[in-house]
Amino acid sequence: MGGDYYEILELNRNATDADIKKAYRRLALKFHPASNREPGSNERFRQLGEAYDVLSDLRKKATYDKFGDSGLKGGIPLELAIGGAWSSKYAYHDNPEKTFKDFFGSSNPFSDFYITDLPLQFGGLNPEENKIKDDPIERDLYLSLDDIYHGCIKKSKISRKVMNDDGCTSSIRDKILTVTVKPGWKDGTRITFPKEGDQGPNNIAADMVFIVREKPHPLFERQDNDLIYHKEISLEMALTGFAVDVETLDGRIIKIPVNEIVHPSYKKVVPGEGMPLPHNPSQKGDLIFTFDILFPEKLSAESKSLIKQALRD
Incomplete structure (x- = not known):
């Protein structure tokens, strides 16, 4: 292949597994032949596939970190294969598209990034422009007439999926949203918190919308x-x-x-x-x-x- 796997992924040698996934995701999308027509992009895409194939596998990575490219591809004696290191010769399958598809979990990984049948242009993907945004999430915000007359602060806790640093997996996290109620707001007033819905690798998070609902007053x-x-x-x-x-x-x-x-x-x-x-x-x-x-x-x-x-x- 030529070149250092870490340098190809623009990482240092202290990179974590999450760092490796995040770097591959970013660079593979950038240099994928469907989105990049610049000279050398195909070779760079292949190099990224091989670098990720090695560094994402603990045994291959352990061998590469200790014995370098020659040890990885030439093989090392079994007695030296400690800590789960690779003991046989490694050869990349030379199918970076397979690596890409395995990573994104789809036979058509770019399907979520197309709005029409037109190919992506200008050297890369702009996720915010090409991803589909989820529908708004609406919640009723019940307020008394006194709340609306004077104005007040209301807090609401939401739970949502947030993408982890690897750019692929997510976790559930809580967040407090603060609504500053202005005097005189009317029933049906909508307060929007942009992109506070569930995050995902192939979507733009939905807006969270609170809708004012006026509670009856005794007088x-x-x-x-x-x-x-x-x-x-x-x-x-x-x-x-x-x-x-x-x-x-x-x-x-x-x-x-x-x-x-x-x-x-x-x-x-x-x-x-x-x-x-x-x-x-x-x-x-x-x-x-x-x-x-x-x-x-x-x-x-x-x-x-x-x-x-x-x-x-």
Whole structure:
């Protein structure tokens, strides 16, 4: 072959098995004939296959490290073959494509790197441009109205596959994603963490997307940037006036007088007491009061007479 196996893989002699796999993966993709048309790339691809074939095998590697290329290919006496060293003559099968396919575990290792039938160009593969990205992973993020009014920090733990240093195997690891909730966010707001899904040798990791889901509030109903407050009142209150005390989401008690006659479609609007506007939290929507009028189930004759007389005036 000529040349040092470690130099061919651009490694030093302290390289680990993971380093060897990672280096072969990178260089074999770079110099594969399907992606590299430069002069000498075919020979370099063959050299990479032989270097990996030796250094990825513990017995061959042990012989090469101790006795060099001549010991590996010329064979060594059995009495010197200690520590599992190779004791017979080594010869590469001269099929770097087989080494490549065995490494990637596919009869068509480049299938995942093609979007069309067009060959790869310009001397190499750009994985981020040619790999297929996984579909987004969506999770609901349940928030109270108070969380959205004030803004808050929410943390979520995810478990995902992460590629190991060898570029081939993966392991499961946990990660904490932090969502900074902005005042005024609306139900359905999407927060995207790019490429936080499972990693793999032949894919681009999916985006992790959190979708805001607004939890019901005991007092208020949200409509866009407004807050709706429902209150039951008597017919007497509807006709004669009253005041409503309500605690706002920021903890204030406000008293709202209602001096108008409350009819079925009546609404009392208090400007600036609703939800913060998402793009300008210093401004707020309105607080809108709606009323359910409770009518008496029965009236005495005297009461009816008095009501008729009052309504005639």
